[in-house]
Amino acid sequence: xxxxxxxxxxxxxxxxxxxxxxxxxxxxxxxxxxxxxxxxxxxxxxxxxxxxxxxxxxxxxxxxxxxxxxxxxxxxxxxxxxxxxxxxxxxxxxxxxxxxxxxxxxxxxxxxxxxxxxxxxxxxxxxxxxxxxxxxxxxxxxxxxxxxxxxxxxxxxxxxxxxxxxxxxxxxxxxxxxxxxxxxxxxxxxxxxxxxxxxxxxxxxxxxxxxxxxxxxxxxxxxxxxxxxxxxxxxxxxxxxxxxxxxxxxxxxxxxxxxxxxxxxxxxxxxxxxxxxxxxxxxxxxxxxxxxxxxxxxxxxxxxxxxxxxxxxxxxxxxx
Amino acid sequence: xxxxxxxxxxxxxxxxxxxxxxxxxxxxxxxxxxxxxxxxxxxxxxxxxxxxxxxxxxxxxxxxxxxxxxxxxxxxxxxxxxxxxxxxxxxxxxxxxxxxxxxxxxxxxxxxxxxxxxxxxxxxxxxxxxxxxxxxxxxxxxxxxxxxxxxxxxxxxxxxxxxxxxxxxxxxxxxxxxxxxxxxxxxxxxxxxxxxxxxxxxxxxxxxxxxxxxxxxxxxxxxxxxxxxxxxxxxxxxxxxxxxxxxxxxxxxxxxxxxxxxxxxxxxxxxxxxxxxxxxxxxxxxxxxxxxxxxxxxxxxxxxxxxxxxxxxxxxxxxx
Numbered sequence: 001x002x003x004x005x006x007x008x009x010x011x012x013x014x015x016x017x018x019x020x021x022x023x024x025x026x027x028x029x030x031x032x033x034x035x036x037x038x039x040x041x042x043x044x045x046x047x048x049x050x051x052x053x054x055x056x057x058x059x060x061x062x063x064x065x066x067x068x069x070x071x072x073x074x075x076x077x078x079x080x081x082x083x084x085x086x087x088x089x090x091x092x093x094x095x096x097x098x099x100x101x102x103x104x105x106x107x108x109x110x111x112x113x114x115x116x117x118x119x120x121x122x123x124x125x126x127x128x129x130x131x132x133x134x135x136x137x138x139x140x141x142x143x144x145x146x147x148x149x150x151x152x153x154x155x156x157x158x159x160x161x162x163x164x165x166x167x168x169x170x171x172x173x174x175x176x177x178x179x180x181x182x183x184x185x186x187x188x189x190x191x192x193x194x195x196x197x198x199x200x201x202x203x204x205x206x207x208x209x210x211x212x213x214x215x216x217x218x219x220x221x222x223x224x225x226x227x228x229x230x231x232x233x234x235x236x237x238x239x240x241x242x243x244x245x246x247x248x249x250x251x252x253x254x255x256x257x258x259x260x261x262x263x264x265x266x267x268x269x270x271x272x273x274x275x276x277x278x279x280x281x282x283x284x285x286x287x288x289x290x291x292x293x294x295x296x297x298x299x300x301x302x303x304x305x306x307x308x309x310x311x312x313x314x315x316x317x318x319x320x
Numbered sequence: 321x322x323x324x325x326x327x328x329x330x331x332x333x334x335x336x337x338x339x340x341x342x343x344x345x346x347x348x349x350x351x352x353x354x355x356x357x358x359x360x361x362x363x364x365x366x367x368x369x370x371x372x373x374x375x376x377x378x379x380x381x382x383x384x385x386x387x388x389x390x391x392x393x394x395x396x397x398x399x400x401x402x403x404x405x406x407x408x409x410x411x412x413x414x415x416x417x418x419x420x421x422x423x424x425x426x427x428x429x430x431x432x433x434x435x436x437x438x439x440x441x442x443x444x445x446x447x448x449x450x451x452x453x454x455x456x457x458x459x460x461x462x463x464x465x466x467x468x469x470x471x472x473x474x475x476x477x478x479x480x481x482x483x484x485x486x487x488x489x490x491x492x493x494x495x496x497x498x499x500x501x502x503x504x505x506x507x508x509x510x511x512x513x514x515x516x517x518x519x520x521x522x523x524x525x526x527x528x529x530x531x532x533x534x535x536x537x538x539x540x541x542x543x544x545x546x547x548x549x550x551x552x553x554x555x556x557x558x559x560x561x562x563x564x565x566x567x568x569x570x571x572x573x574x575x576x577x578x579x580x581x582x583x584x585x586x587x588x589x590x591x592x593x594x595x596x597x598x599x600x601x602x603x604x605x606x607x608x609x610x611x612x613x614x615x616x617x618x619x620x621x622x623x624x625x626x627x628x629x630x631x632x633x634x635x636x637x638x639x640x
Binding site for chain 1: 364414415418424449450453456464474478502505509
């Protein structure tokens, strides 16, 4: 049978399933949709609309976990068929302890049922066997919480990234490494000059070999990605020069003030002439848009749909 | 009633509990015990002794979570009264999904019941409200999984560390920032020269202000700590110059090949003349020592006790 889902794998002898490369899956899906929007799931408990609040929202309460689940599942229903990928931020699930992780497992499964790719924003980084523990938890063939891609922190060095790359190789997953983040404090170390060039450029250039190894056969984009949060187009251009086929994850679109054009500054023309080469994330702008702070289902749906329409249209315009 | 437990807090009007500073609690405890050993709980599933194995040890199986819990609780019984602090590595609990986090919550509570301090090795790092999510999950006054200290990653800059520092201030907790790690790849970025000095020195010096703010009133040690994993004594000396009252967390003692003398190279003489100013971690050397791969309780206990005695005696000697 011909595989048509973006999740379909290739069954090899020994019952190992090698999936199509993440970079190919996400690029094909964003091409089809015509925009690079990634929907960030950052469910701050204190911003929940009345519609989804349950009890006092104490982090340890089972009702709070139920509220978190209901909110995320309702969001997935708005997002299904409209975006290629969702990015749950694990901190907001960890905030609820084990019940939060249980909800996250359900949310990830529900996203996959809706044919949404899942990029887990975890920014993990550790050495040797510990990094392997994280990689096996989220990316390996026996992962308990299997996602399509994860974010990772490079401070510990390339050997700390290897377990993620290896586990991703087993299942065709992606790994997005922090290169330049969008917060003001990113200047403290990332911008500091190492032999005349900023640290983030050194990080970017050191990833070139891994990027090559993780190249997707169908689109030529790499399943190694880079988090590029700067609002300055020069930074995007410079990192693109160093990493020509790496997918960018660009946070900060919408609520954090960045515009659509700036967000796709590091994108390049794809087969149909449309710009491609990354994902542009919006979290708060989509999760908590104006008008969504309501207890009416239809008003909430309308507010979220409008925010989503606007982001999709702006980003679709920006890559055209 | 006079508080005697290291966990006792001071009840203030408004029922807020401000605990004694982490740095004071841990320093008083290590002085009393006469050694700086921190017991790392890195429960690799594939290294479990037969005594604790249950079924096929599939990560998602409830029996595996039960095995993890039994193993950790048995270790805590060996450690109680002998070490000041334990350091669970959260990756090995995440590896089991929500059940693993449920076990971790129980292990942390059990450690506290045994008067052991808990340093959660999570190496989290993120921006703004996300960092606050992590900080509230583990350090804040409403934490679901409250620990005495946590490890954090500095790549994102000082503003990304602030939420941890703020939450730690609420409860008297500690924050250990990665400065120089022990893996070979730590040279990739941490050792690179920024204006003539390595990145890790820049990170260290930038922490001086926070360290000052987190100074413990009783011992003068700071509840801001630094992870210093290098095997070269010069590195310890240099970081000590930059951060004179910061507690070092020194991984890599024992199994990773570092000796006791090298591990305390950055320590300084305390009130009784004994060296102090940090914690020396051993994980595998204590969790999986020679002779512990058995299914006899008494043999397992003997093997662990012997490894613990040896580490305590070597480190006690090194600080004398």
